[in-house]
Amino acid sequence: MPIPEIGYGATVTALVLALYGSFAAAVGAWTGRPGLGRSSERAAIGVWVLITCGMLLMVYAFLTFDFSVRYVANNTNRGTPFYYRITALWGALEGSIILWAWMLSLYTLIVVVQYRRRHSVFYPWVVAVLLGVLAFFLLVMTIPAPPFQRLAPVPPDGRGLNPLLEDSGMITHPLALYLGFTGFTVPFAFAIAALVTGRIGDEWITITRRWTIVAWYFLSLGLLIGGWWSYHVLGWGGYWAWDPVENAAFMPWLTGTALLHSVMVQERRRMLKLWNLGLIILTFGLTLFGTFLTRSGIIGSVHAFTQGAVGQFFLGFLAVVLLGSFSLLAWRLEQLRAQGELDSVLSRESAFLLNNLFLVAAAFTVFFGTVFPLLSEALRGVKVSVGAPFFNLVNIPIFLGLLLLMGVGPLIAWRRASAENLKRNFVKPVLAGIVAAALLRLGGVGNVLVLTCMGLVVFVTGTMVLDFWRAARARRRSGDGWRAATVGLLMRQNRRYGGFIVHLGVLVIALGVAGSQAWSVQTEATLERGQAVELAGYKVRFDTLRASEESNHFKVTGTFTVSNGQEALTRLYPAKKFYPQEQTPIAYVDYRLGVLEDLYLVLGDFGRDGSYATVKVQVNRMVSWLWLGGLVLTLGTLVAILPDRRRVG
Amino acid sequence: MSARPRWFRWAIPLAAVPVLLLLAYGFRTNPRDIPSPLIGRPAAPFALETFDGPRIALEELRGRVVVVNFWASWCYPACYEEAPALERGWQTYKDRGLVMVGINVQDKDEPARRFLAQFGHTFPNARDPAGRVSVDFGVYGVPETFFIDRAGRVRYKHVGAVTDAVLKRHVDTLLAERG
Numbered sequence: 001m002p003i004p005e006i007g008y009g010a011t012v013t014a015l016v017l018a019l020y021g022s023f024a025a026a027v028g029a030w031t032g033r034p035g036l037g038r039s040s041e042r043a044a045i046g047v048w049v050l051i052t053c054g055m056l057l058m059v060y061a062f063l064t065f066d067f068s069v070r071y072v073a074n075n076t077n078r079g080t081p082f083y084y085r086i087t088a089l090w091g092a093l094e095g096s097i098i099l100w101a102w103m104l105s106l107y108t109l110i111v112v113v114q115y116r117r118r119h120s121v122f123y124p125w126v127v128a129v130l131l132g133v134l135a136f137f138l139l140v141m142t143i144p145a146p147p148f149q150r151l152a153p154v155p156p157d158g159r160g161l162n163p164l165l166e167d168s169g170m171i172t173h174p175l176a177l178y179l180g181f182t183g184f185t186v187p188f189a190f191a192i193a194a195l196v197t198g199r200i201g202d203e204w205i206t207i208t209r210r211w212t213i214v215a216w217y218f219l220s221l222g223l224l225i226g227g228w229w230s231y232h233v234l235g236w237g238g239y240w241a242w243d244p245v246e247n248a249a250f251m252p253w254l255t256g257t258a259l260l261h262s263v264m265v266q267e268r269r270r271m272l273k274l275w276n277l278g279l280i281i282l283t284f285g286l287t288l289f290g291t292f293l294t295r296s297g298i299i300g301s302v303h304a305f306t307q308g309a310v311g312q313f314f315l316g317f318l319a320v321v322l323l324g325s326f327s328l329l330a331w332r333l334e335q336l337r338a339q340g341e342l343d344s345v346l347s348r349e350s351a352f353l354l355n356n357l358f359l360v361a362a363a364f365t366v367f368f369g370t371v372f373p374l375l376s377e378a379l380r381g382v383k384v385s386v387g388a389p390f391f392n393l394v395n396i397p398i399f400l401g402l403l404l405l406m407g408v409g410p411l412i413a414w415r416r417a418s419a420e421n422l423k424r425n426f427v428k429p430v431l432a433g434i435v436a437a438a439l440l441r442l443g444g445v446g447n448v449l450v451l452t453c454m455g456l457v458v459f460v461t462g463t464m465v466l467d468f469w470r471a472a473r474a475r476r477r478s479g480d481g482w483r484a485a486t487v488g489l490l491m492r493q494n495r496r497y498g499g500f501i502v503h504l505g506v507l508v509i510a511l512g513v514a515g516s517q518a519w520s521v522q523t524e525a526t527l528e529r530g531q532a533v534e535l536a537g538y539k540v541r542f543d544t545l546r547a548s549e550e551s552n553h554f555k556v557t558g559t560f561t562v563s564n565g566q567e568a569l570t571r572l573y574p575a576k577k578f579y580p581q582e583q584t585p586i587a588y589v590d591y592r593l594g595v596l597e598d599l600y601l602v603l604g605d606f607g608r609d610g611s612y613a614t615v616k617v618q619v620n621r622m623v624s625w626l627w628l629g630g631l632v633l634t635l636g637t638l639v640a641i642l643p644d645r646r647r648v649g
Numbered sequence: 650m651s652a653r654p655r656w657f658r659w660a661i662p663l664a665a666v667p668v669l670l671l672l673a674y675g676f677r678t679n680p681r682d683i684p685s686p687l688i689g690r691p692a693a694p695f696a697l698e699t700f701d702g703p704r705i706a707l708e709e710l711r712g713r714v715v716v717v718n719f720w721a722s723w724c725y726p727a728c729y730e731e732a733p734a735l736e737r738g739w740q741t742y743k744d745r746g747l748v749m750v751g752i753n754v755q756d757k758d759e760p761a762r763r764f765l766a767q768f769g770h771t772f773p774n775a776r777d778p779a780g781r782v783s784v785d786f787g788v789y790g791v792p793e794t795f796f797i798d799r800a801g802r803v804r805y806k807h808v809g810a811v812t813d814a815v816l817k818r819h820v821d822t823l824l825a826e827r828g
Contacts, residue, residue, distance in 0.1 A: 074726075159723060276659075287747075294674070311676060319669050333658045374675050421695035580755055581722050 003061050005067050007054050007148030014050035015138035016042045022131035029124035037124050044112050044131060047138075048105040055102050058095065058147060060064060062088055070151040072094060077160040079174075079552025083171065088161045090174045093295055093310065099174065100291075101137040103182045108180070110132060110432045111186060119207060125193035126186075126352055133185055135319050144309040145295075153611035160552060163579045163586045169229030177222030181287040183215025184256060188284035188325075191277050195328040200273060200335055205263045210641050212263075216256045217637040223249055224509075224630040226347035235587035237522065237600045237618045239626065242391040242468045247370045248290030255283040258359035261409075267354045268414060270339035274329070275356070278334070281325040286363070290320045293370070344416035351409040358398050358405070376462050400452055403510060405461035406503050410496070411467055429462030445518075453514040457507045464500050490639055498640025506631030512625030522618040528611060536619040537561045540572075554578040555588070558603045558613050562592065574603040574615065595628075596620045670780040686787070687803045692717075692795065695784035697752070697775035700762060705750060705773050707801070714823040715797040716749045716816070719783060724791045731792055731810035732768040738816040739772040743823055750775065754783045756790060798823050 021043025058071070062085045065071040073090045075095070084091075090099045108130040111302035115123050161293060187208035188594030194204040214389055226246065227239035259279040266272050293316035329336075342349060367388045368375075411425040434446035437455030468489070475485040490497050516528040526638060527542035534540075557575040561568055575588035591600045598618050692715075696706035718735055720728045751774035753761045753806065758776075765774055770782045777783055786795060789808070795804040796819045805819045 070726075155729075157723075170792045315672055315676075317668065318672075321670070322665040323662050326665060327659075330658040333661075371671060374671060378671060378674050469672075522774075575676075580757070594793070 003057055003066055004148045004150040007057050007069075007595070008142075008146060009150060010050045010054045010057070010139045011146070014047045014054070015135060015142055016559050017046045017050070018131045018135035018138055021047065022128045022135055025124045025128035025131065029128070031390060037127075037358075040127055040131070041116065043316065043514055044105075044108050044127060046076070047131065047134060049110045051098070051105045051138075054148070055089070055098050058098060059086055061464055062086065065158070066394075067156075067570060068151055068154045069147075070149040071147045073151050073155055073158040073546060075158065075161050077158040077552060079550075080158075080161055081551060082342065083168070084166050086169050087165070091161050091165050091170075094141070094145045096174065096178075097137060097141055097145055098147055100178055101134060101141060101183060104130070105176050105210055106132050107182060107186055109311065109592060111189075118574065119203075121197050122193040122204065122207070125196050126189040127268060129189035130185060131191045132538075133189075138425045140313055144313050160579065163553065163577060164635045165581060167229060167233050173222060173225040173229055175181045175222075175464060176218050176225055180217070180219025180222050181249075181252070181290065182213050182286055183211065183577050184252065184284050184565050186211045186278070187201070187215070187259075188278050191280045192325060195277065195558060197326075198332065198335065199481075200277070200332060202267055205276065209263065212256065212260060213641050216253070217400055219249065219256060220633055221630065223253060224626060224633075227626060231481060231623065232589055235616075236588045237520070237602075237620055239516075239623065242366075242369070243387045244370050245290075245294050247366045248286075248293045251370075252283045252286040252290065254359050254363035254366070255286060256277055258356045259283060261352050261359075262356050264351050269340070269349050271349065272353075274333070274336040275498055277329055279324075279360075280357075281322070281329070282629055283324075285312050285318060285322050288321060292318060301478070311427050340416065341638045346412065346417040346422070348409060348412045348414045348417075350413055351405055355405045355409060357403060360396045362395055362402075365398075366391065369394075374428065380604070396449060398450075399510075400456060403453065403456040403460060403507075407456070407463045410500070411505075425463065425466065429459045429466060432462040433459030447518045450499065450518045457511055460507055464503065468497065468500065472474075491642065494639050498636050498638070502633055502635030503636075505629045505634075506634055507629075508625050508632055509629035511620045512629060515622030515625065516620055518621065519621040519622075522616065524614065526605070526612055526614040531599055531616060533615070535617050536597075537564055538569075538617070538619065539565055540599075540601065540617050542613050542615065545573075545606055545613055547592060550577075552579065556603070556605055557588075558604065558615065560590075560601060560615065563565065563601060572601050574601040576603050576606075593624055595624055598623055663664045687795075688806065690803060690805045691801050692797045692819075693782070695782045695785065697772045697777060697782065699775045700753075700765060701773070703773075705775055707750075707797075710748050711801050714747050714799060714800050714820060716747065716820065717786070717795045717797065718751050718811070719754055719777075719786070719788050719791050720726065720751055720764075721754055721756045721791045722764040723756065727810040728764075728792050731812070732770070732792075734766060734774070734811055734813050734816060736770055736811060738811075738820065739770075742820055742824070745774070747820060747824065749773075751778050752782055754780060754788065796820070796823060798826060 021040040024036045024043065025040035028034065028040065053115055058069070060066075061069045061083075062071045062076060065072070065076065065078060066542040071092070072088075075091045076085055080088065085187045085488075088095070090096045108127070111130060115126070119126075190204040190208045190211075194200045199546035223246075226249070230241070231237070231239040259276065260281060266276055292311060295314060297308050340349075340488050343355075344350070369391050374392060406431060408426075413421045433455040436458035437451045440451055441455055445454075468486075471489055471493070472482070472485045475489060476482065480488060518608050521536055523533065523535050525535060529542060529544065532539050539562070541561045541563070545558050545559055546555060548555050548557065555575050555577050557573050560572045560574070562563055562570050562572055570592050572592065574590040577586045577588055579586065587602050589600060591598050598621075600618040601618055601619075603614040604616060606613040692707060696704055696705050696708070698704050707717075716738070718731075720732075722728075735749065735751070739747070743749075749772040751770065751772065753776050756776075761776070768821060785802075786793075792810060794807040794811050794815075795803050796807075798804045804823060807815055807819075
């Protein structure tokens with residue numbers, strides 16, 4: 001079957017349809033001709049069908065080892081296991097764009113289905129923007145990075161997938177991340193629709209609240225899974241390295257988080273209209289910037305895809321988006337004046353403003369640090385990277401400040417907090433935080449940052465518990481049982497308490513970060529058979545080494561028995577994998593996960609006769625809290641996006 | 650806000666311009682362009698067994714211009730793209746004092762031989778079974794090609810598939826030097 005030609009044909013057709021649909025929706029809205037609008041809807045559906053077919057076609061090519069498709073030949077070989085032949089779809093640049101475009105077309109379809117008969121003023125413009133963005137991605141799939149390209153002559157076998165990507169994390173990480181990235185396109189499209197139509201009230205914010213939360217959630221999940229992948233695949237025992245590509249995903253997360261909070265100020269106090277529109281434009285711009293960064297090759301990174309003309313396309317589109325959207329903003333500036341004013345520094349709106357300031361400052365420093373090599377080369381001709389110390393130095397104080405605000409914001413009164421409000425809500429939690437920090441200090445924790453972080457976590461938890469308990473008690477007085485009172489509260493005030501649960505998840509993650517940074521220990525030892533190394537109460541004994549030929553690589557596996565001195569706890573099998581297409585072997589980490597600590601083994605050098613092996617032993621403390629925090633975050637997000645019952649009931 | 654002139658608002662979109670310019674500047678640089686520390690230094694000596702049998706040693710080629718190409722049969726498509734150019738270069742320059750050596754890295758015997766047969770390579774190709782020579786030359790990925798002058802010094806390093814033009818440029822320069 002001529003898969004490359006059919007696939008390419010579908011791509012070009014989809015591009016033409018998307019361009020037409022975008023144009024038709026805009027003209028239809030401008031001239032008030034509903035026929036054009038309906039035609040653009042059909043175009044949107046057609047685009048989704050075509051991209052879906054294209055994607056399935058590619059999956060089929062992967063499953064049948066159709067090496068006449070260049071992308072398949074580059075990313076699989078006959079040894080690639082079944083699952084990874086499906087995920088190889090997004091294993092490299094061209095395929096990742098298919099996935100991206102497909103998700104965006106799916107979101108567009110949902111928008112069409114959901115809003116077809118509602119929000120008639122915004123709707124056509126939203127469709128126009130979504131299809132316009134889609135057209136760009138389809139253009140990328142047509143000219144600079146076509147996934148459907150014929151390879152002649154057809155090679156007998158392919159090159160194979162990047163071995164680091166042969167991991168379960170690679171199945172879910174890109175999916176979550178891209179759902180997050182593309183998800184922000186919908187609120188962006190509504191914001192542009194608001195600017196174009198001049199209806200720049202709260203409407204676009206109310207409509208897109210859930211979209212923003214969902215996009216934010218998937219982005220958070222993508223970041224966490226990425227951390228998990230880095231932790232258990234890369235074998236350095238960490239989960240975050242301030243790598244440019246991690247930063248690229250983190251920046252829109254920061255501005256997206258800021259947006260989630262600042263929209264509440266606009267809803268309640270009619271302030272920050274300009275700021276909110278600016279934030280969503282910035283967030284969307286940063287998702288594009290992230291794609292640009294990973295695909296242009298302008299900054300070196302472990303994650304970067306290959307470079308090519310695709311970078312110029314992305315930069316051009318980024319320029320159109322930023323200049324176009326900000327010009328619209330400038331054009332509507334008169335209407336964007338705030339109606340409310342800041343009454344007092346001691347108020348919820350000022351806490352939210354500060355929160356936004358911190359988040360945007362963090363995004364700015366991350367941006368600055370990421371492009372610093374470029375900046376220094378442009379200005380001084382020297383290539384210098386700032387690295388993790390810079391990011392940590394600047395960001396840790398900001399994040400501690402954000403933790404503090406997380407306790408203050410939800411409980412302080414709007415407009416002007418009275419002494420009574422402050423006393424009632426904050427005295428006990430502040431005391432609890434101080435006591436907790438003091439107890440930890442007495443318990444031997446010397447690190448000031450860790451003490452501050454833990455004290456703040458206790459303080460914030462205190463504020464939330466206090467608030468929830470008071471609210472539940474009030475409901476109980478009106479006759480509910482405890483269970484009815486708490487569940488009812490979660491359901492009826494789901495925005496507030498869903499937010500609380502999300503905050504709780506962030507606190508758990510914060511504890512994991514602080515604990516793992518402060519208390520993890522590691523050692524490295526070269527062991528002969530039967531010899532053991534001890535670390536933090538664990539005794540790790542080297543038993544044997546064995547070699548095996550796997551479907552697409554050669555593997556050397558060590559067997560290590562772990563005991564706590566008296567009894568054997570487990571056996572661990574760290575390995576080294578040798579892929580023919582890679583110069584250096586890939587470490588395969590083995591570990592024993594626990595709530596408080598993980599034991600983590602990485603095989604290093606070894607004797608060819610199996611007589612000795614070097615092993616890196618790490619006891620990583622509280623890293624699991626990051627993943628637990630992710631679960632809590634999921635729960636909170638679910639509660640927060642439940643249909644709002646207050647308006648109905 | 651009202652005190653400011655009306656044109657001031659356009660500062661909002663204009664603020665994005667310097668950032669975009671900086672990113673555009675990024676295209677002029679190459680972050681992977683790490684200069685090889687070996688340039689200008691004597692090439693590490695090696696003595697390897699060729700696929701046809703006889704050994705080939707760099708030491709014995711002193712006084713001649715040597716092109717050392719690192720390749721593998723699984724290196725698709727770059728090694729396949731450059732293979733015909735290498736053979737053409739060899740045919741053009743072999744009578745003018747050039748020696749071309751292919752070094753096969755991280756490969757298996759059978760597919761490597763099939764690769765050589767497919768392209769009909771007539772210049773010597775050797776195996777580097779332990780990867781020692783690739784390490785000595787600081788090979789980062791295949792294909793990489795090193796140009797060694799008559800005095801035995803590494804003069805150029807080419808990363809990725811070589812073309813006729815690349816071969817011609819470097820080989821002509823080195824051949825023109827009288828050792």
